[in-house]
Amino acid sequence: MFRAVGSRGCWGRRSLPGRSEGLEMVRFQTRVQIRRVGFQSLGEPRLRLVEHPNSTEGREKQRERDAAREKDQIGYAKSAPDTRSPVERFRRPPNKAFSVTDLVSPAWCEVQYWYSLTKHGRKRRTPAMKRGTTMHKSLEDEIYTTVPIEITTKEDALALRIWNIIQGLRTLREFGITRELEIWGLVEGELVNGVIDQLSYECPDPELEASAASHYAEVAASRAVMPEYQMSLNDYLLAPAQGGKTLADISSHEVQPQGMEDPTSSQSSSELQHLPRIYLTDIKTRGSSSTPTVKSSSFRPTMLQLQLYYHMLNRLVLSDDVTIDLLASRYNLDAKKVFSDAFIAEVGSLNDRFFDALSSMEFDPDYIPTPEDAITRHESSQESDDTEPRQWAPSGSQDSTSVLLAHNNLTTLWKLMKDQLRYTFIPPTLKSIPVAPSIPSEFQPPVLEDYPTIPSPLLTARYLSSAPNADLHSRVLGSRSFLFDPASLESYVSDQMNWWRGQRTPRGVEVMEAWKCRICEFQDECEWRQEREWAYARRKRGQTSMDAAA
Structure with missing residues (x-):
């Protein structure tokens, strides 16, 4: 976990003396340091609550019912072909709602995902996926102690998930890292659910972050000169046929919109460079020792x-x-139904104090916390020896039972979660200068105007080896970071939803990605592959005939 001491400055990194498993993050300009400490030294354990295997209701029971229903649907489809769109067949009640996996898996191959849905009802878990699940559980166990909770109503089951979000946000603010944070969003009008592997205050690629302002200025400039219906120059150059080069690869000149200053040219910019930001990381496991490049087709789903x-996290924070x-x-839940007494008692008994039961002023809808608020709380919690475990609790602390009794249905607990999201991710108010809270710049790039929060658009995939190894840290293969591009995301989602809604047929891979077919379980029955092979054979025969005639 992380803990903060003192005030702000600029980031640096060095190994902790005598502590090989940790990192010390030192801000050089001032006295402050943020230190990664052993998870076992936190004192009170962070708790991740899960449904007890014997629960009579809840998410696991619902998954069992979904699996049985999908099996029945598949059996029926074999005797009577279903002409409904994929969304009507697989993602309308009583089936489960969309997941982020549903939207990104077709980026690998739409035909493969279509076969997975129609033949199995879902993407079947492979041995590699099971190893990945085990790895994720190991990472989660570094931070949380898993505690099973008996669930007797569907409302309690969702409350458990919301409570874990609240506790995850608390862990992020207090220790600088959290894992397995669940979120919901609306994408093209569809409810979508997802789980973010990791959020932390540690920047995975400072050099890329420092170039974010010029990158977005370059993108804005290149798109401004193109008609709205025409592909931007950057998008054109990034196409595989053009070699995947950006403007920066071709020219050493940085493009700055008129009136935009270099963010490093003033003293205030230096301060903004080191504003605390939150970074999203996705954890991937691989059987091989290599990692894909950002521009490779295998990296696209990630x-x-x-x-x-x-996008979904920002919308959950900023909108309703x-x-x-x-x-x-x-x-099919009752948002006003009171949680069961057993649920409140069992969950409430696990936490002596609820550290984030903030004062009424802090829960004022018009109140926006500043970094100084967090620093004040951190400084007030420090003992003379800053290596001691944190024992911090604001004056408004309550026990968890009291908090649950005050928020004893889904409506009120959801409001508490939304307050916690705002408290965690809304940027500070700076009176004297404009600020782009998510990147080191005084100016908010137009492309990020809809995302005025401290989560950084610098996104990272971290790769771990799935090979057996007792030391989890030695499994790290590397990481890949890139900057958020809402235009490309919007284009993909719009096209993808056309397929889900039955407005077009699924597309398979093209010839340059035919290597994917070799590892596909449907390769022998894939109609897309067969049609491409027949077309290639016809062209080959035609070419042979022309050569013979000549």
């Missing part, structure tokens, strides 16, 4: 996945796109 997370009434309607 890139889209992280961009969807970033997703409400508890929408969730209740979709999952």
Whole structure:
């Protein structure tokens, strides 16, 4: 976990003396340091609550019912072909809602995902996926202690998930990192659910972050000179046929919109460079020792996945796109139903104190916390020896039972979660100068105007080896970072939803990506592959005939 001491400055990094498993993050300009400490030294454990295997209701029971229903649907489809669109067949009640996986998996191959849905009802878990799940659980166990909770109503099941979000946000603010944070969003009018692997205050690529302002200025300039209906120069150059080069690859000149200053040219910019920001990371496991490049086709689903997370998280913080009434309607829940006494007692007994039960002023809808607020709380919690475990609790602390009793239905608990999201991700108010809170710049790029929060658009995929190894840290293969591009995300999602809604047929891979077919379980029955092979054979025969005639 992370803990903060003192005030702000600029980031640096060095190994902790005598502590090989950690990193010390030192801000050089001032006295402050943020230190990664052993997870075991936190004192009170962070808790991740899960449904007890014997629960009579809840998410696991619903998954069992979904699997049985999908099996029945598949059996029926074999005798009577279903002409409904994929969204009507697989993602309308009583089936489960959309997941981020549903939207990004077709980026690998739409035909493969179509076969997965129609033949199995979902994407079947492969041995590699099971190893990945085990790895994610190991990473989660570094931070959280898993505690099973018995669930007797569907409302309690959703409350458990919301409570874990609240506790995850608390862990992020207090220790600088959280994992497995669940979110919801609306994408093209469809309710979508996802789980972010990791959020932390540690920047994975400072050089890329420092270039973010010029990157977005370059994108804005290149798109401004093109008609709206025409592909931008950057998009054109990034196309595989053009070698995947950006403007920066071709020219050493940086493009700055007129009136935009270099963000490093003033003293205030230097301060903004080191504004605390939150970084999203997706954890991937691989059997091989290599990692894909950002521009490779195998990286595309991961890139889209992280961009969807970033978009959905921001919308969940800033808007009421997703409400508890929408969730209740979709999952057939009663948002006003009081949680069971057993649920409140069991969950409440696990936490002696609820550290984030803030004062009424802090929960004022018009109140926006500043970094100084967090620093004040951190400084007030420090003992003379800053290596001691944190024992911080604001004056408004309550026990968890009291908090649950005060928010004893989904409507009120959802509001508490939304307050916690705002408290965590809304940027500070700076009186004297404009600020782009998510990147080191005094000016908010037009492309990020809809995302005025401290989560950074610098998104990262971290790759771990799935090979057996007792030391989890030695499995790190590397990471790949890139900057959020809402235009490319919007284009992909719009096209993808055309397929889900039955407005076009699924597309398979083209010849340059035919290597994917070799590892596909449907290669022998794939009609897309067969049609491409027949077309290639016809062209070959035609060419042979022309050569013979000549």
